[in-house]
Amino acid sequence: MALVFYNTLGRKKEAFTPITEGKAGLYTCGPTIYNYAHIGNFRAYMFEDLLKRYLLFKGYEVRHIMNLTDVEDKLIRTCKETGKPLSEITRYYADAFFKDIKTLDILPADVYPAATEHIHEVVEMIKTLRDRGHTYEEQGSIYFRLSTFDEYGALSGINLDELQAGASGRVQADEYDAEEARDFALWKAWDEEDGDVFWETELGKGRPGWHIECSAMSMKYLGAHFDIHCGGIDNMFPHHENEIAQSRCCSGEPFVNYWLHCAHLVVEGKKMSKSLGNFYTLRDLLEKGIEPLAIRWVLLATHYRQPSNFAFDALAAASQSLRRIADFRLRMQEIRGEGSDLQKECAACEADFVRDMDDDLNISGALGTVFTFIREVNRQADQDEVGAEGAKNALALLDKLNAVTGLFAGVREEAVPEEILELVDARQKARRAKDFAASDAIRDQLAAAGWVVEDTPDGPRVKKL
Template identity: 35%
Template structure:
């Protein structure tokens, strides 16, 4: 079974084959670090993580980097405003970002190269472009001459002669030959020179652009050509287009074979973004009681090429759905084996694996894959209610769920440990129930619920689940 991915480049689903049969090189456009990150941008990182996990399930070794843009205008401006050096200023947001990634259960195998550590590669790349005539220096800034590149615009399908560039933001600050040319290195301002925020190059004292940073990080770490470039649909133009232009011009081939672009998180019909002040951070959602797994499920559970509407109702739905999976897993862990189903469970497991992979292979159709998972959960729940699976089957069910979760990353297989005081409450409640003191046992149940422990009394004793 091969994975088909929608390639923005060709506007078609294509079957995915990496350059080297056993290894996938993957670059995801990372965050710029100048503020606390929000879930609008996290969607594509969670997606990036899921793609990596799915490729690993399919047997590939994946080298995956999410670059950190720690020297863009925002970071410099923010640092100046905060009267901090850029390094110091960005560090706090890098840490916040990495903390969010951990909360969202993003794989620890992902690399997070920082743009500021790749300045030499940027200079090398720009030098190559100048030598080849794709870039020019003007008044100590370096620009990419897009008229030199025949296929410029082919990723975003843009026709530059029809584009409105009257508002091109850097029109005032720059002296480009053509307003559509984009900046590779920008002459440092007086203020930046004073603060030492610049790099000495043959062209002058400069700072790199976002596009060059992204292109150089990927080029340095992954080489001239890599397999997947993942980004957001909102930055196909100009960012991805420009990254592609830099790579294509410098190395004479498209830097990425698959260009993937995740759709956005919306809030009340508008893109969730800082400029609209409609963002939510992980911390804010955590304060309202939502867990990383719940947020991850929300971000992951619908197709990545469709906009995702954020609402608390939608988050609650995600939370309830995760709870359903938790109940299933905890019930399985605590299940006391029965006589066996004579192959029925094995068949269900086979169907689940097949169904899951068929959906995921179709451009990561998570909704379809989840439908298969829930169909499985339902049938197995029934078998468990009837007390039929034996120990081997019980283990096999848990194993297949783990395999699924190696991709999804939203389940909890820990046999949860209890705090001592909660354990005591459970014992106390057992005693109360034994003497049929319902008032006391209900009081304890409420108390436990307040602490996030949900109780289910089964014929085999009390089963509990924790939300965390």
């Protein structure tokens, strides 16, 4: 059984073979910290989290680098608009980003290099590219000359001759100083718009272009040649294509072996946009009372190359699914005595889970195997066939697979308040006295207080609603 990834470079599934046995170098394009990240951004980070967790599950030693873009046009605009220094804005939104990924239980990267802390590396890289004849200078800015790199377009499949400059409408082609609109900036000369955002370097007064930071920082932390590079599909062109050009021309070595891109997310079937009112940051959703784990579920549960529909119905369904898993865990914790050890069922579930995940991280299939397992074990438990050992094994399996999904931990057991326990006792007394009107009234009272009582053969079980 081999782990297989769909490599954008080549557009086909390939067995994952790391450069160094047992290790995986992973670079994921991080946020531009000029605003709160939105759920579309988090879909990408969630996919990368799943990838990383699965690599760890498979026993790889993962070195994960995620950059923080902390100098860039939008940031400079924000500085101007707010009158605040760049560092104040980026520090604020970097903090918000770290808080958000913690809320979503996304494992932190090993290093979060920021562009502004790697100006030296960027400058050195540009100098190398210049020495090797890949650049030209125009009005103080330095551009990469694409015509010096034959392989350009291999990742995205784009044919440069057919590109329509400025077709996206975002930028006027004639605003570019580059000789050809397709050439991109490595170093941008300072102009008045930049205010006090600049660095005095051997290349002159200015700031780095966007693409170069990823090349410079991935090289510093992972080496010139590493295993996996991820990002959203929109980064494929031009960002990743440009990274390849810079890195290959600078080092002369291969760059990245596996390129993985995740598809976009739509909200309620529509493109997320502020004008449609369906643009959500994580905190927007939390304010609506949606639990973080349900958000994690919805962001994770669709295969990463599939467009994902972020729907409120799906969030509700995810909450129910989480509750089902939590109830199952609770039930397993209560099982005592002799019975099946569930060895066979656990082994089958894990094998199926791994089979699906090995196939380019088929998380939907993998989740399905876990539910199939839960149903089977519940069925056996209904027959009183599961022993304490089996229950323990089932919980251990969920814990093991939870390392991959982060969805199976169950709810934290909350201490039940004294007054709730007293009500439960009173209800039991009423039930024993067959005073069901009274016991049902107490049950309603408990429900109003946010607690559910379930009668089991071993007595009442109280759960937070």
